[in-house]
Every structure is written in structure tokens, then in C-alpha cells.
Amino acid sequence: NKKIIFPELFFTDKNLVGRDVCKISRNLSDLKGIFADVEAFEKMPQDKLAYEVSSFLPEKEGTPGGLYFGITYLYPGKVGNEYMMTKGHYHASIDRAEFYWGLEGEGMLILMDEQRNVWAERVFPGSLHYIPGGVAHRMANVGSSLFSFAACWPSDAGHNYAEIAEKGFSARLIEVNGIPHLI
Ligand code: M6P
Ligand code: ZN
Numbered sequence: 001n002k003k004i005i006f007p008e009l010f011f012t013d014k015n016l017v018g019r020d021v022c023k024i025s026r027n028l029s030d031l032k033g034i035f036a037d038v039e040a041f042e043k044m045p046q047d048k049l050a051y052e053v054s055s056f057l058p059e060k061e062g063t064p065g066g067l068y069f070g071i072t073y074l075y076p077g078k079v080g081n082e083y084m085m086t087k088g089h090y091h092a093s094i095d096r097a098e099f100y101w102g103l104e105g106e107g108m109l110i111l112m113d114e115q116r117n118v119w120a121e122r123v124f125p126g127s128l129h130y131i132p133g134g135v136a137h138r139m140a141n142v143g144s145s146l147f148s149f150a151a152c153w154p155s156d157a158g159h160n161y162a163e164i165a166e167k168g169f170s171a172r173l174i175e176v177n178g179i180p181h182l183i
Helices: 004-012 038-043 161-167
Strands: 022-026 049-057 065-076 099-105 107-112 118-123 128-131 137-141 147-154 171-178 179-182
Touching: 065 137, 099 137, 107 128, 118 179, 137 147, 137 161
Parallel strands: none
Antiparallel strands: 022 049, 049 065, 065 147, 099 128, 099 147, 107 118, 107 137, 171 179
């Protein structure tokens, strides 16, 4: 199980053992409202696991100058013709940036600035993605196997889900003839 890679990584530094590890998982019911095809969504088992995040949070949330690290494991699947994806967020401190990088599988990073311009970047093992402040970010799994990526973000960034929950992104990643299209 490749997921074991994460604790092995940071427990090689004995000083970090036992520090703040946080694991969250989101199933389909946690993603209610983010997919276009509501009928297809409601037909799916709501307890189906969509993604898991293992985070290492060595500072108290809100600490200026600190960093957080996380690995997200996003399972493959589609809701209608839309790829399985993360909730997506702006940072609560809107100017905070973040790095994402691809570990395994095939993904697309969907980005949206404060003017609601949307663009996407292909994510693959070893690809590096800089997300500037003021840019909302969401990952989609566009392959047929587990897609995982790492993230590093400031401990005073916070998450702002409200705007995405209300208005979504202004484009969606849809499969057309087997290929992802931003529509
Ligand atoms: C990455 C980071 C985390 C984020 C996670 C899941 O690991 O950006 O801060 O929580 O992805 O994304 P979301 O919070 O949008 O569900
Ligand atoms: Zn973020």
C-alpha cells in the first residue's frame, strides 16, 4: 500500500515523531453541491470514499512563518462526465500561496483568480505547481487509478470554502471523448 510512504517519510526524523499528524477523509456526501450532474450524484453511494488527506501540522493554526505539509489521495471516478475532485478553496488569508506537486497517477489542477478567470495545469508524478495568493485551487483525478499529490502551505493561510460552495468555479473539468476539457 503506497499510502505508507507518508508516515515513513517524516518519521525518519526522530524529532518529529508524535507531532501533529492529522488525517481527514471526505466521502461523496461531503462533496454535495460541487458536481453539475445532481441526478448522477444522488444515485451514487453517499458513503463512497472520495479522498483522504494526511497532514503534518507542526505549528498551531494561524502561526505566522510556519509551514504545513500534506498528501492528498484522490480516488478515481466520475459524477456524470465530471471527474472526481476536491472541494477546493481560497485561503482565508487570501494572499497566502501554496505549492502542489504530483506523486502518482494523473490529475489536473484547476485554478481560479479573484476575477473568476479559470485555467488548469496537468499534474503527473514529479510535476510542480505554484499557486499564488488570491488563486482558488482544486484537484481532479483524470486517470483510472489513485491520484496523489503533496502540498505545502503557510500555517496562517487557513481555508475559505464558502465562496466555492456558493458559486463554484467558473469552469468544470468534463470528459469529452475520453479527454478532459475545461468547459
Ligand atoms: C491539499 C491542501 C490542503 C487541503 C487538501 C484537500 O492537501 O491544499 O490544505 O485541505 O489539499 O483540499 P480541500 O481542503 O479543498 O478539500
Ligand atoms: Zn490551499
